[in-house]
Amino acid sequence: MAVLAPGAPAPEFSLQREDGEAFTRADLAGRTVVLVFYPFAFSPVCTDQLQVYEEALGEITADGAEIYGVSCDAPYSQTAFREKLGVTIPQLSDFEPKGEASRAFGAFFAPGGMATRALVVLKDGVVAWSWEGEHPGVLPGVNLVFDGLQAAASA
Amino acid sequence: MTGLTSAPVPPPGPDDHVRGAAGAPLVILYADFTCPRCALAAERLRAAPVRTCFRHLALATRHRRAVPAAIAAEAAARQDAFWAFHDALFADQGRLDDPHLWERCERLGLDVARFEADRRDPALAERVTRDVRGALRAGAATTPAYVLGDALHQGVPDAERLSSLS
Numbered sequence: 001m002a003v004l005a006p007g008a009p010a011p012e013f014s015l016q017r018e019d020g021e022a023f024t025r026a027d028l029a030g031r032t033v034v035l036v037f038y039p040f041a042f043s044p045v046c047t048d049q050l051q052v053y054e055e056a057l058g059e060i061t062a063d064g065a066e067i068y069g070v071s072c073d074a075p076y077s078q079t080a081f082r083e084k085l086g087v088t089i090p091q092l093s094d095f096e097p098k099g100e101a102s103r104a105f106g107a108f109f110a111p112g113g114m115a116t117r118a119l120v121v122l123k124d125g126v127v128a129w130s131w132e133g134e135h136p137g138v139l140p141g142v143n144l145v146f147d148g149l150q151a152a153a154s155a
Numbered sequence: 156m157t158g159l160t161s162a163p164v165p166p167p168g169p170d171d172h173v174r175g176a177a178g179a180p181l182v183i184l185y186a187d188f189t190c191p192r193c194a195l196a197a198e199r200l201r202a203a204p205v206r207t208c209f210r211h212l213a214l215a216t217r218h219r220r221a222v223p224a225a226i227a228a229e230a231a232a233r234q235d236a237f238w239a240f241h242d243a244l245f246a247d248q249g250r251l252d253d254p255h256l257w258e259r260c261e262r263l264g265l266d267v268a269r270f271e272a273d274r275r276d277p278a279l280a281e282r283v284t285r286d287v288r289g290a291l292r293a294g295a296a297t298t299p300a301y302v303l304g305d306a307l308h309q310g311v312p313d314a315e316r317l318s319s320l321s
Contacts, residue, residue, distance in 0.1 A: 048297035051216045056291060059158050086216045139309055141294030143161040150160055 003106040003118045003132040006151070010125045013101035015070065015092035018079050023068070023092050028125040032152050034060065034067040034145055035122070036089075037107040037115040039136050041073040041081035049117075049139055054087045056142045065149055068092045070107075071115050072099050109136055121148035128152035162292040164302050167208045170282075172237045175206030180320045182312065183208040183302040185290040188225060189218035194245040196299040196311045201242075203317035209241060211286040212298050220251040223274075225283045227256050230273035234265045 004011075015023045027033075038049065050069060053060070060067050069091045071078065078091035094101045094115060102108040102115040109116035117136045121129040129148035131140055164183060167173060173181075182205045186193035193212075200207045213225040224244055231240035243259045244251070250258075260267045273279065290300060297309045303320075 045297070051214055052291065052296050054216045055214050055287070056159050139296035141161075141291060141296045143159055143292050143294050146158065146160040 001103070001106050001108060001110070003116075003120060003130045004127045006127050006129055006155075008127045010122055010127065011104035013104045015094055015101050016075050016096075018075050018082075018091055018093075020075065025125060028122050030124055031122075032063075032065040032124075032128075032149065033122045034065060034148065035070050035092075035105070035120045036067065036145075037070045037102060037105070037118040037120070039071065039109070039112065039114040039117065041071060041077045042084075045137065045139060047085060050082075050087050050089060051085055053142050053145065054085075054089060056145070057089060060142075060145060060149070063149075063153075065152075067145070070094060070102065072102065072113070107132070112136065119144055119148060121145075121152045123152040123155050126155075128155040159288065159291050161294065162289075163305075164293045164307060165289050172209045172232065172241075173206055174238055176204070177206070179204055179206045180303070181206045181208060182317075183210060184299055185210050185212035185286070185295050185301065186299040187211070187213045187217060187221050188228065188241075188244040189213075189221045189248060189251060190298045191248065192311050193299040194248060196301065197241070197245050199312055199314050199317055203312075203314075203320065205317060205320055209237075210290065211283045212290045212295055212300060213283055213287060214298070217298070222280075222283060223253075224251050224256075225286075226274055226279045227270075229279040229282055230270050230276075231260070231263070231265060233273050234269065236263055236265055239263050 010025050017023050072094045074095045075093040099108045107116050107118040117133045119131040129151035131144050211225040213221040228240050257267050260270050293307045300309050
């Protein structure tokens with residue numbers, strides 16, 4: 001399974017925000033959105049990754065981009081994870097049906113029953129840039145988020 | 156939106172902190188004084204036949220004292236005590252509040268009043284930020300990270316690999 005490539009339209013999907021509301025393809029219209037797929041809340045590598053992204057959050061959102069963490073954890077687990085880290089990046093849950101949205105984006109790691117580590121930058125509902133690690137242990141630095149936003153800006 | 160796009164690690168400059176035998180292989184360590192894995196990395200580098208260039212990867216989200224400790228080390232550097240302070244911070248990571256920093260200053264024979272004044276100089280915070288941004292642009296996504304040769308590695312350097320360098 002490969003993550004969606006640039007030029008691909010976003011699939012139909014439904015994720016759950018921390019407040020219980022749905023986040024769907026309709027929420028991508030007219031916006032630049034970064035989806036950060038990660039395997040599990042509370043796993044050490046995810047901890048490092050989101051804390052590094054938080055460091056640059058102001059610059060990521062300065063021009064209006066939105067960024068969300070996406071995993072197959074339940075919303076309550078994601079919120080507890082986010083609060084424990086001191087991170088404000090909002091989370092989207094792919095808990096039920098488990099992994100369905102991650103599969104639709106090509107970002108599901110079936111052997112682990114989890115989202116793989118991937119980044120997808122969408123502009124107005126179309127993939128402008130994407131990245132996928134060779135395996136879920138490969139860490140994408142926040143520089144890649146900025147590379148993706150730069151690609152989206154020139155798309 | 157290009158502030159933190161990918162870029163190679165800057166080469167060592169005149170205001171970088173470097174120690175080790177001249178001519179030994181250079182390792183650039185990006186680390187945080189509050190991070191236990193960073194303390195282990197520093198210890199391994201100290202014991203290895205390498206030159207170490209220390210740069211800050213202090214994340215405010217990670218630990219409330221990460222940035223203050225980094226700035227404190229830069230203040231100590233103004234009294235030519237960067238490495239002594241570096242070693243003293245990593246040696247006792249449970250004691251990083253201001254009184255503990257002043258104790259370290261006294262033990263190392265530093266001028267505490269000057270240290271306090273220097274800690275408030277915005278230039279030191281900017282210096283720390285510069286290091287952090289360099290690390291992020293190079294792809295560092297965890298602490299520590301280090302550069303050996305041309306490659307950025309995540310995590311603690313392997314002791315055996317380090318000892319084989321010369």
